[in-house]
Every structure is written in structure tokens, then in C-alpha cells.
Amino acid sequence: MKTLGFHRIVASLAMAFSLIFGAPIALAQDASDAAAAEQLESVDPAEAADVADPDAVSEGSGAYTPMAPTEGKGMPVDAGWDIQPQYSEDGEFAYGLHIGLIWVMVVICAFVLALMLYTMFRFRRKANPVPSKTSHNTLIEVVWTVVPALILLAIAIPSITLIAKQYETPPKDAITIKAIGYQWYWGYAYPDNGDFEIISNMLDKDEANARGEPHQLAVDNRMVVPVGVPIRLQVTAADVIHSFAVPSLWFKMDAVPGRLNERIFQVDEPGVYYGQCSELCGARHGYMPIAVEALPMDQYNDWVLAQGGTVAGAEEEGVEADPAAVPLQEPESAEPSAPGAGAPPVEDATT
Structure with a gap:
């Protein structure tokens, strides 16, 4: 009991110190963060570049x-109710797999629904006043184990192929x-x-x-x-x-x-x-x-x-650029208040 009381005293003192000194520390931290942000915004975007090379812009x-x-x-x-049309080789392969899987799901759902409806009608109470006591059927158990495994295997082959295609080493x-x-x-x-x-x-x-x-x-x-x-x-x-x-x-x-x-x-x-x-x-x-x-x-x-x-x-x-042949653009963003290459974000009052 004495140890428990001592712990309570220590906890109370710690809470009192945090209340007394916590607020000034937090205010000082906020002021420090604000000063740092102001300093960052005053830095030339080229000098503030981190990953980007300022000389390369x-x-x-x-x-x-x-x-x-x-x-x-x-x-x-x-x-839109489907994924976007694809304009890359990997995308076309993936879209074909996507459509194929939809049809696999449709067939499975239709088959299961048909089984449910057949079972509900064929084995209803009126048609079967004395219910069957059959508990096992080896053939059915083998079929409903092997067939789903074969379906998963068939799905795995194109799925693994797609993963491999996506991560081929560039030439x-x-x-x-x-x-x-x-x-x-x-x-x-x-x-x-x-x-x-x-x-x-x-x-x-x-x-x-x-x-x-x-x-x-x-x-x-x-x-x-x-x-x-x-x-x-x-x-x-x-x-x-x-x-x-x-x-x-x-x-x-x-x-x-x-x-x-x-x-x-x-x-x-x-x-x-x-x-x-x-x-x-x-x-x-x-x-x-x-x-x-x-x-x-x-x-x-x-x-x-x-x-x-x-x-x-x-x-x-001797090839030179033909300005009329291509859309030309500014490397530095033309948007108001937009940062430059590697620059810190700048607050925009309009957004």
C-alpha cells in the first residue's frame, strides 16, 4: 500500500510539472516551427532543391x-463501371485477365445458384416428408475439392505471368x-x-x-x-x-x-x-x-x-529543334505560388 501511495505521489507531481511547463514549451515549439517555415519560404527554390539538381532546370x-x-x-x-481502356501491352494483358476472371465468377455464381435452387425445390419438406440420412459421399467430396483447386491453378498461371511481365528488366x-x-x-x-x-x-x-x-x-x-x-x-x-x-x-x-x-x-x-x-x-x-x-x-x-x-x-x-513541330513547355511551373524544383511548398491563400 505504501508503494502504491508513493507511485501516486510521483504521478501527481509529474502531471503538475507537465501542466506548468508544458504550455510554454508547446508555444516555443510552435514559434520555432513558424520561424523555420518562414525561413524555408524565403529561400530561393533553386538553392532549396533536395533531390532535384538546380543547375539541371x-x-x-x-x-x-x-x-x-x-x-x-x-x-x-x-x-463508368469498368476499368479504363488500356494503352500499354501490360495493361491489355491485365484487362484480358480481368474480363476472363469476371466470366469465371459468373459461371461459378450461376452454377452455385442453380444448385441452391435445385436443392431447395427437390428436397423441400413437401417432396421429402422423410429426410435422407446420408452423411457422406466420397465422389462429391473429391469433386468439390479437386475442381476448385484446378480453377485456382488455371487462374494462377496468367496471374503469375502478369506479375512477371510487369517487372521485366528494361532493355x-x-x-x-x-x-x-x-x-x-x-x-x-x-x-x-x-x-x-x-x-x-x-x-x-x-x-x-x-x-x-x-x-x-x-x-x-x-x-x-x-x-x-x-x-x-x-x-x-x-x-x-x-x-x-x-x-x-x-x-x-x-x-x-x-x-x-x-x-x-x-x-x-x-x-x-x-x-x-x-x-x-x-x-x-x-x-x-x-x-x-x-x-x-x-x-x-x-x-x-x-x-x-x-x-x-x-x-x-545536324538535327535541331523545330519549334512548330512540338508543344513547348516551361520547366518551372507557371502556376501562381507554385514551388520550383525541389523547393518547399508555398502557401496559396486562394486554395
């Missing part, structure tokens, strides 16, 4: 004319593009084309509508990729865990700080394909859309050169 052209999206292609649709000549998640926007670096970086922020509703793009999916600067060419897409993050996901291209990969995840990435048709960050990453998680613009290879090369990047063999062949 090119000057841009200021004449970005984005490709017009195709209604219903690479984007969600009203009253040596694949173009490397790096997607970098920041709080709360995306950066796209092109290490094989001069290592410049494009910064992408969500457009406001009026600008998205003016461009004919879906609101909360449209961005000022898109991730531009070539069509029909294998890409080594590397995904990482500068601060917290994000996730790079484009449903119509069957691609989703976590962006983890300090880790470089990569997967093969290929788009089969020119167009604009939308996605979003799919990992809860903070207050503005819902404002991190992804827009992938797929161009034919010659236009992609022109776009790279127009951004101040390099194309292997272009100098030897």
Missing part, C-alpha cells in the same frame, strides 16, 4: 501548347525518365537527355476548362514520353512517400524517399493519359495529378531539344 520556352486530350481516352468517364537501350514526388507536385527528370527537369503543378478549374481538360487532373507541364519505345521509369520522392499511378497505362509504383524504384513503362498510342498520386502524402495529396503526353519519337526528340536537352546522335546529324 532549363530555361524553357514559354510557349507551351499542350496536346488536346481525346474525350474518354486516358481519363475517367462519367458513370539496355531503354530511355530513362525519373518521376520525383514532392509535397505536393511532381517533377520529371530526363537523365538520358541532358538531365533537365520539368516541374508539374495542377491547373485551377478555369484554366483546365479553358484547355478542355478534366478538372483536378490537368497540369501546366506534362510528363512527355515517346510512343512505342521502352522507358525505364524511375520513381522516387524528396520528402514523404508518394505513389505514381496512371490507370490507363497499368502503372503504379510507390515513390519512397532515399529509394529508387523502377519499372518498364511503354505507351502504345500517342495521346494524353491522366493519373494521380495514390499514396496519402499530406494536406494537398488530392492536388498532385499526373498527365503523361505521348508523342511520336521524332516529335519527342524535337521537344527534348527545345527544352535545352540533348539527343544521342543529334549533333553528328
Whole structure:
């Protein structure tokens, strides 16, 4: 009892000290956090870059004319009840597996329903005043064990094939593009084309509508990729865990700080394909859309050169960028109050 009383005295003293000194400490901590945030906002975005290389952000052209999206292609649709149509080899394979599994489920459900209805009618009380006392049937027990096992085996073969296809090693000549998640926007670096970086922020509703793009999916600067060419897409993050996901291209990969995840990435048709960050990453998680613009290879090369990047063999062949052939874009985001490459987030009073 004495020990119990001593513990109560110690606990009471600890609570009293926390009440007396806890509030000033918390206020001091809040003031320190506010000062740190103010200091971060005053830093030049180029100097504040963490993952991004400030020297790699090119000057841009200021004449970005984005490709017009195709209604219903690479984007969600009203009253949609199926997954989005796929525009990559892995996506088409996965969609075929998805439809096949639906039919497997339909057949199984119809068979089970038919058995239930037959049993309810055939063995109802009126038709069977004296119920059967049969308790075992070896044949039936073997069948309902073996058949489900064979069904699962049949499903496992294409499922394992899809997993293997998704994680095939990109070929040596694949173009490397790096997607970098920041709080709360995306950066796209092109290490094989001069290592410049494009910064992408969500457009406001009026600008998205003016461009004919879906609101909360449209961005000022898109991730531009070539069509029909294998890409080594590397995904990482500068601060917290994000996730790079484009449903119509069957691609989703976590962006983890300090880790470089990569997967093969290929788009089969020119167009604009939308996605979003799919990992809860903070207050503005819902404002991190992804827009992938797929161009034919010659236009992609022109776009790279127009951004101040390099194309292997272009100098030897005397190839120069044709500004009329491609949509040009600013590497630094044009959105008001949007941060630059690697910069800390800036508060926008309008959002």
C-alpha cells in the first residue's frame, strides 16, 4: 500500500510539472516551427532543391501548347463501371485477365445458384416428408475439392505471368525518365537527355476548362514520353512517400524517399493519359495529378531539344529543334505560388 501511495505521489507531481511547463514549451515549439517555415519560404527554390539538381532546370520556352486530350481516352468517364481502356501491352494483358476472371465468377455464381435452387425445390419438406440420412459421399467430396483447386491453378498461371511481365528488366537501350514526388507536385527528370527537369503543378478549374481538360487532373507541364519505345521509369520522392499511378497505362509504383524504384513503362498510342498520386502524402495529396503526353519519337526528340536537352546522335546529324513541330513547355511551373524544383511548398491563400 505504501508503494502504491508513493507511485501516486510521483504521478501527481509529474502531471503538475507537465501542466506548468508544458504550455510554454508547446508555444516555443510552435514559434520555432513558424520561424523555420518562414525561413524555408524565403529561400530561393533553386538553392532549396533536395533531390532535384538546380543547375539541371532549363530555361524553357514559354510557349507551351499542350496536346488536346481525346474525350474518354486516358481519363475517367462519367458513370463508368469498368476499368479504363488500356494503352500499354501490360495493361491489355491485365484487362484480358480481368474480363476472363469476371466470366469465371459468373459461371461459378450461376452454377452455385442453380444448385441452391435445385436443392431447395427437390428436397423441400413437401417432396421429402422423410429426410435422407446420408452423411457422406466420397465422389462429391473429391469433386468439390479437386475442381476448385484446378480453377485456382488455371487462374494462377496468367496471374503469375502478369506479375512477371510487369517487372521485366528494361532493355539496355531503354530511355530513362525519373518521376520525383514532392509535397505536393511532381517533377520529371530526363537523365538520358541532358538531365533537365520539368516541374508539374495542377491547373485551377478555369484554366483546365479553358484547355478542355478534366478538372483536378490537368497540369501546366506534362510528363512527355515517346510512343512505342521502352522507358525505364524511375520513381522516387524528396520528402514523404508518394505513389505514381496512371490507370490507363497499368502503372503504379510507390515513390519512397532515399529509394529508387523502377519499372518498364511503354505507351502504345500517342495521346494524353491522366493519373494521380495514390499514396496519402499530406494536406494537398488530392492536388498532385499526373498527365503523361505521348508523342511520336521524332516529335519527342524535337521537344527534348527545345527544352535545352540533348539527343544521342543529334549533333553528328545536324538535327535541331523545330519549334512548330512540338508543344513547348516551361520547366518551372507557371502556376501562381507554385514551388520550383525541389523547393518547399508555398502557401496559396486562394486554395
